[in-house]
Amino acid sequence: MQRQRRARMKPDKRRMEQAYDNMAPEYDSTVGRGIRALMRQLLRNFNVGEAPVALDVACGTGISTFALIEKTGGKGEFHGVDISEGMLEVALRSAVAQGLKNVRFTKGDAENLDYPDAKFDIVISNMSLQFFPDKQRALSEMRRVLKPGGRLAVLFGAGPIYEEVWEVLGEVAAGRPEHPGFAASVEEIKAMHIGLEETEALMEGAGFVKTHVYARHRLVYYEPEFIIHYIPYAGCWKIALPEDALVEVVEELTERLTEAGTGKGFRSTWYVVLAYGIKP
Numbered sequence: 001m002q003r004q005r006r007a008r009m010k011p012d013k014r015r016m017e018q019a020y021d022n023m024a025p026e027y028d029s030t031v032g033r034g035i036r037a038l039m040r041q042l043l044r045n046f047n048v049g050e051a052p053v054a055l056d057v058a059c060g061t062g063i064s065t066f067a068l069i070e071k072t073g074g075k076g077e078f079h080g081v082d083i084s085e086g087m088l089e090v091a092l093r094s095a096v097a098q099g100l101k102n103v104r105f106t107k108g109d110a111e112n113l114d115y116p117d118a119k120f121d122i123v124i125s126n127m128s129l130q131f132f133p134d135k136q137r138a139l140s141e142m143r144r145v146l147k148p149g150g151r152l153a154v155l156f157g158a159g160p161i162y163e164e165v166w167e168v169l170g171e172v173a174a175g176r177p178e179h180p181g182f183a184a185s186v187e188e189i190k191a192m193h194i195g196l197e198e199t200e201a202l203m204e205g206a207g208f209v210k211t212h213v214y215a216r217h218r219l220v221y222y223e224p225e226f227i228i229h230y231i232p233y234a235g236c237w238k239i240a241l242p243e244d245a246l247v248e249v250v251e252e253l254t255e256r257l258t259e260a261g262t263g264k265g266f267r268s269t270w271y272v273v274l275a276y277g278i279k280p
């Protein structure tokens, strides 16, 4: 029953694209630091090799791509692909500002990568797999474009990430039946997260071997303003609401998250999965 409901509530690609187009100008200044910390975790035990041909799937504003480039000492050929033009514009500007000549950013969908088979030595994807409606297909595409022996590293929001936030958001959405898209988008967010076992099965199903899958989790304390405006998922539910309703919802959410908060902010679960594999 649970699985059937999940299947119906897959992330909507158009909604995702629009949400990230909206968030693009503020992405680096609001979540950039956290993303760089995640990239350090992802790359810590990842063999990037010598001057690799590398792909960053759902590269966003390029923070993940630039972290990879830094880890290789700048040597190699780097490609970033993302569904949001707004995010890619920021990535391109940053690459130019850094004088990088060996990186190319392209608009595209993780589930249909527009690259030939066996082009890349390494493929990475940071904090994005949760947003792909067909995760198996996206992972299979990543395997397809890797050379035999090529390596994959992915990190993404999983399991119970921010479940306390979605609970409050769900209650607020239930009080707005006149905007059914709001409740639907919250359900969509809740259902997009998979856990460790499912990740391992997907990696194997996509044809990766030597799969190493593990989770990192902790409690986080966020101010309501950060939750409402800056955790990236915000875009997904916000665009389901007309402007006047959004103002009211933000007020109600601020009140509820403040009331439920501790002195340190609203407490929530942070949970990410890291998965590594090799193409046989």
Ligand SMILES: C[S@@+](CC[C@H](N)C(=O)[O-])C[C@H]1O[C@@H](n2cnc3c(N)ncnc32)[C@H](O)[C@@H]1O
Residues within 6 Å of the ligand: 013, 016, 017, 020, 035, 057, 058, 059, 060, 061, 062, 063, 064, 081, 082, 083, 084, 087, 108, 109, 110, 111, 125, 126, 127, 128, 131, 132, 133, 232
């Ligand atoms: C949280 S951001 C992560 C961006 C970047 N990897 C980073 O570490 O900062 C998630 C990204 O996934 C992209 N995205 C979502 N669905 C996608 C899809 N189906 N194909 C390609 N990109 C997608 C979004 O546009 C957004 O840029």
